Amino acid sequence: MRGTKSHAVVLLSGGVDSSTALALALRDGHVCHALTFQYGQRHSAEVEAAKRIARSMGVSDHRIVAAHLGELGGSALTDRALPVPKGRTREQIGSDIPVTYVPARNTIFLSYALSLAEVTASDYIYIGVSAVDSSGYPDCRPEYIEAFRRLAALATRRAVEERAPQIVTPFIKKSKADIIRAGVGMGVDYSLTVSCYDPDAQGLACGACDSCLLRRRAFADAGVPDPTVYQPGVKFPGR
Amino acid sequence: MRGTKSHAVVLLSGGVDSSTALALALRDGHVCHALTFQYGQRHSAEVEAAKRIARSMGVSDHRIVAAHLGELGGSALTDRALPVPKGRTREQIGSDIPVTYVPARNTIFLSYALSLAEVTASDYIYIGVSAVDSSGYPDCRPEYIEAFRRLAALATRRAVEERAPQIVTPFIKKSKADIIRAGVGMGVDYSLTVSCYDPDAQGLACGACDSCLLRRRAFADAGVPDPTVYQPGVKFPGR
Numbered sequence: 072m073r074g075t076k077s078h079a080v081v082l083l084s085g086g087v088d089s090s091t092a093l094a095l096a097l098r099d100g101h102v103c104h105a106l107t108f109q110y111g112q113r114h115s116a117e118v119e120a121a122k123r124i125a126r127s128m129g130v131s132d133h134r135i136v137a138a139h140l141g142e143l144g145g146s147a148l149t150d151r152a153l154p155v156p157k158g159r160t161r162e163q164i165g166s167d168i169p170v171t172y173v174p175a176r177n178t179i180f181l182s183y184a185l186s187l188a189e190v191t192a193s194d195y196i197y198i199g200v201s202a203v204d205s206s207g208y209p210d211c212r213p214e215y216i217e218a219f220r221r222l223a224a225l226a227t228r229r230a231v232e233e234r235a236p237q238i239v240t241p242f243i244k245k246s247k248a249d250i251i252r253a254g255v256g257m258g259v260d261y262s263l264t265v266s267c268y269d270p271d272a273q274g275l276a277c278g279a280c281d282s283c284l285l286r287r288r289a290f291a292d293a294g295v296p297d298p299t300v301y302q303p304g305v306k307f308p309g310r
Numbered sequence: 311m312r313g314t315k316s317h318a319v320v321l322l323s324g325g326v327d328s329s330t331a332l333a334l335a336l337r338d339g340h341v342c343h344a345l346t347f348q349y350g351q352r353h354s355a356e357v358e359a360a361k362r363i364a365r366s367m368g369v370s371d372h373r374i375v376a377a378h379l380g381e382l383g384g385s386a387l388t389d390r391a392l393p394v395p396k397g398r399t400r401e402q403i404g405s406d407i408p409v410t411y412v413p414a415r416n417t418i419f420l421s422y423a424l425s426l427a428e429v430t431a432s433d434y435i436y437i438g439v440s441a442v443d444s445s446g447y448p449d450c451r452p453e454y455i456e457a458f459r460r461l462a463a464l465a466t467r468r469a470v471e472e473r474a475p476q477i478v479t480p481f482i483k484k485s486k487a488d489i490i491r492a493g494v495g496m497g498v499d500y501s502l503t504v505s506c507y508d509p510d511a512q513g514l515a516c517g518a519c520d521s522c523l524l525r526r527r528a529f530a531d532a533g534v535p536d537p538t539v540y541q542p543g544v545k546f547p548g549r
Binding site for chain 1: 340376381412414415416448458463464465467469
């Protein structure tokens, strides 16, 4: 029905981890269906980044789904009345669940991925979460992913009648520096990606939110020049 | 913060089961947050029904979320090129997973409910699924719900820091006739509900899809007059 090639759904946010996951899924030989969400995030520049990345990797099936998490509220990423924390130390990042946490975001994203996997007869769902270099979100932990695997095995017609999709998390135990090194080896152009939670109107990164700080540190650790274009006047402390 | 009253999210489709679940959640004493999806379903008359029901029960927080399942495809409920099966027998209904199955629908709905439960500090999520009188959907089975419970215990900040929401399925082992009897006892006005998968432009029920047939039979079994308004000329075989 779909030929002999294997198919994979890849969650693509437009950041470093998901872009590298897409490169890996392609290298693994899958026909890839990229899935990006417009969810009311203040950093919707990442949706444009996702489009550039899918295009640059030759992925022709790229779905942008409007998921109205912003209407439910509860996060600095969707509610402009809540400020994004800036200038936190490495010790602070990951020590708590920050206000940038979006309630049940990965569960909603993975649920749509499950739906798209069924529709495209995909046996794989790639998600580039890392439990090592994360912002401390509960839905990036290995035990959470494991619970979603068990759900996916029961949730769909395809799981019941044929087989459940595998939830592939290649970076769950990797640092962001490891991910970047892997991506460079596969030719990922990180200048196309956006990580900043609070970019300006031109899409330039703030250099101070948790995501900018994690990204910048990871490029330094990987020994790879950071291609991010920061807003004018951004100063970084010495690492 | 929220006073001493308990809060509950209730998935409300506008049909018999979810309307009865809402009545039950109210009777259980919860402040209820009703959640309905506009997901590209051809029977969007049910969204209007959900609004009437929430209003009739005095529920002031009713969220209608646009979830673009139709864009992913794969179901007769969202794709008008696929006909809705009509006139199937009781033996046929439930013997397979029919084309009205929407890929991963309950997973997507429950994921949004999880998000709303976190935002509203709700300790309960009510979903009116029945494994007895269902259309044969995989995501109405008890083992599926059990897997979602385990996921919900790990997925959110609230689950990690306070407590996970309970997934309440009061009708999982009930027939639709049982549900109707319970609802009549709580004063549910079923004339406000819509079950038909394929209503006409006026919202009148076709009388022949699986959902109409299950509904009609359930009212008869419960000994309750069916208040559904059917399209002109609908004829029912003797039961």
